[in-house]
Amino acid sequence: MSEAVTVGLDRGIAFVTGGNRGIGLATALRLREEGWTVVVGSRSGEAPEGLASVQVDVSDAASIDSAFTEVEERFGPVACLVANAGITRDTLLMRMTDDDIDAVLQTNLAGSIRLSRRAMKGMIRAKGGSIVLVGSVVWALGSAGQVNYAASKAGLVGAARSLAREVGSRGIRVNVVAPGFVETDMTAELDDSQRSAILGGIPLGRYAQASEIAEVVAFLATASYVTGAVIPVDGGLGMGH
Numbered sequence: 119m120s121e122a123v124t125v126g127l128d129r130g131i132a133f134v135t136g137g138n139r140g141i142g143l144a145t146a147l148r149l150r151e152e153g154w155t156v157v158v159g160s161r162s163g164e165a166p167e168g169l170a171s172v173q174v175d176v177s178d179a180a181s182i183d184s185a186f187t188e189v190e191e192r193f194g195p196v197a198c199l200v201a202n203a204g205i206t207r208d209t210l211l212m213r214m215t216d217d218d219i220d221a222v223l224q225t226n227l228a229g230s231i232r233l234s235r236r237a238m239k240g241m242i243r244a245k246g247g248s249i250v251l252v253g254s255v256v257w258a259l260g261s262a263g264q265v266n267y268a269a270s271k272a273g274l275v276g277a278a279r280s281l282a283r284e285v286g287s288r289g290i291r292v293n294v295v296a297p298g299f300v301e302t303d304m305t306a307e308l309d310d311s312q313r314s315a316i317l318g319g320i321p322l323g324r325y326a327q328a329s330e331i332a333e334v335v336a337f338l339a340t341a342s343y344v345t346g347a348v349i350p351v352d353g354g355l356g357m358g359h
């Protein structure tokens with residue numbers, strides 16, 4: 119018996135992009151604990167913790183298609199997609215390059231839309247499925263120095279809600295998790311003054327652990343009557359938005 123089904127449930131295949139570290143890895147481990155057969159998509163094609171993996175670059179449409187095909191051929195149809203891979207290229211807009219804009223929108227927004235489109239094929243055939251897009255609290259709050267990133271995350275909300283309307287009648291649910299600040303490599307880049315300014319705005323007074331985001335992604339993976347939702351997991355920073 120593979121590690122993936124040791125709790126005795128067999129929920130199906132979950133594909134988690136950017137599952138090699140940070141929030142994606144925590145999500146992959148949590149989904150495995152909850153009985154999913156987890157496949158991690160990573161740029162290197164490798165994943166830690168004995169997780170199965172395929173190579174994918176979500177900024178490349180052809181790579182998304184071939185990664186999905188590989189998952190389907192090696193493991194079976196994807197019942198849960200977690201579009202987690204994402205990047206930042208932070209700087210004030212007046213200094214932001216075209217490449218900073220394009221790379222962030224291409225990876226975070228277009229990548230998640232393309233992943234969802236590809237996931238749809240098998241989910242329609244299976245008459246059900248769950249898509250969870252990993253957004254950010256800044257989608258609604260805004261964030262100086264993150265015009266490109268906040269736009270990409272706000273775009274995910276419009277995409278998720280539109281797709282939820284398109285495919286709800288087919289039993290497919292589409293939701294967004296909107297983390298606040300999480301202890302990962304992404305936030306390790308912040309200096310002490312940025313960290314303390316952020317902490318001052320968080321009612322819970324601390325950053326999240328990646329496992330606390332994973333918990334909510336796993337909830338959405340199986341919450342059978344939740345679709346089109348944006349669930350904030352931000353210690354109160356966005357007060358429900």
Ligand code: NAP
Pocket residue numbers: 135136137138139140141142159160161162174175176177202203204205225252253254255296297298299300301302303304305
């Ligand atoms: P992280 O530690 O920087 O990890 C990012 C992950 O995305 C890595 O696995 C990375 O792969 C992958 N990735 C980036 N570009 C990719 C591409 N083109 N194709 C495939 N994979 C790619 O980030 P994190 O903090 O865990 O963030 C995960 C998600 O949560 C992101 O969407 C981020 O925007 C969102 N989020 C994070 C925070 C936070 O405070 N950390 C807050 C709100 C939202 P490599 O290892 O190959 O680089």
